Amino acid sequence: MEPTYPQPLVMVDTALFTIREERLCLILTRRREPPFEGVLALPGGFVHVQEDADTEMAARRVIRSKIGFDARYLEQLFTFSGPARDPRGWSVSVAYYALIPLTLLDQSQAAEALPVDALPPLPFDHPQIVARAVERLRGKATYSSLPAFLLPGEFTMNDLHRIYEQTIGARLDKASFRHKILEQDIIEPIPNRFRVGAHRPAQLYRLSSKALTPFERKI
Amino acid sequence: MEPTYPQPLVMVDTALFTIREERLCLILTRRREPPFEGVLALPGGFVHVQEDADTEMAARRVIRSKIGFDARYLEQLFTFSGPARDPRGWSVSVAYYALIPLTLLDQSQAAEALPVDALPPLPFDHPQIVARAVERLRGKATYSSLPAFLLPGEFTMNDLHRIYEQTIGARLDKASFRHKILEQDIIEPIPNRFRVGAHRPAQLYRLSSKALTPFERKI
């Protein structure tokens, strides 16, 4: 009962976000094959039906091969499709976006992260994927724990405050932010852990288990 | 430069919501072919690369062939994939959900709409698609104009109030609801149009152009 129709090509593309120098950035990759050989693009690849349990696993595979480890947060974004988006033929790309703390990247990877508002011309329909990814991230940032995944496992309230401001691109009141975040139980103080310096020590926090909604999950 | 990998089957599935007897319902279809011939399922079908400009057009085609006209609101939901979700092989299903006013359906279609909390056992991974669709609709209902698309083009404030309560499944304050909706500019009064009866006439409203966010669109 296989359909007799010719089937589209199926691939995944990933938008890998990080924060560098106070700006929301994307990690791009230089394509090693045609089409668009040598051009900077979103990391992506074909789904491998032999080895991938689903498209999310394909996305994880792509991400690992790019940065060497798993993203702290990965979520399906949108599926792009059509005859024209890829010169190789009618294709379907399941796009994902991921959040990666800059501190986990090595020197050269970190340097390659480019601000989302100053990207080079991108091939395929990657500009649309980027637009949607930024929109989604900004939209979710205001009411979820997402931006926390751009930080390493331990962070101060001010770290978190800054990263929310940078992903949303707007100023947030310090006291209200603190209150709202703590009330939502998405982070918890790590007992007796403080960041010290030439000033009052800052309580260190970590994400709590309530940080994600049911359909989202850490990988 | 075609990939040599075997490619997945690509299909679309649709969750068609309507409100019947104060309850959120889905319009199912009885499958005419194997697998699962004769079983109630979400309307769906393969993508036709010859005629479909993208998966959204495939979804529209499926919806038209089911109910005979276009949905008032259509949005991509999520893409499901894997070797086991369909017995025909490794497949990708781009799922959509749509909102359809009951009044537009004919008698037999309307009768087939079943409450989301009392569905029969569904084939494939359709239960997961339904769960995600209901989650998305309920989630968006609280802060968007979505539920209005379950109503015909003209409606009263009380119609709208009721349909929001029914999709969300919770009670909403009358005065606050009115205030919030009007403040958001998602609907506008139709000048000099009222629903009359044995009581004070009710102002009729319609959706305004601001009713949808950039990435959403009417079809």
Next chain:
DNA sequence: AAATGTTATTTGCAAAAAACAATTAACTGT
């Protein structure tokens, strides 16, 4: 014509949340 029933719409007030501005706390280094 006035009273009644019914649904629509507005108003007023208390409670809660958010925004804003300032103060207090806890360190290091001099």
Next chain:
DNA sequence: ACAGTTAATTGTTTTTTGCAAATAACATTT
């Protein structure tokens, strides 16, 4: 001990929400 710096809290004003009641606009009945 004091200055400098960042953390954390507190108090006050403004805005939003929740709740209850009052008023408005009819058709129908008395």
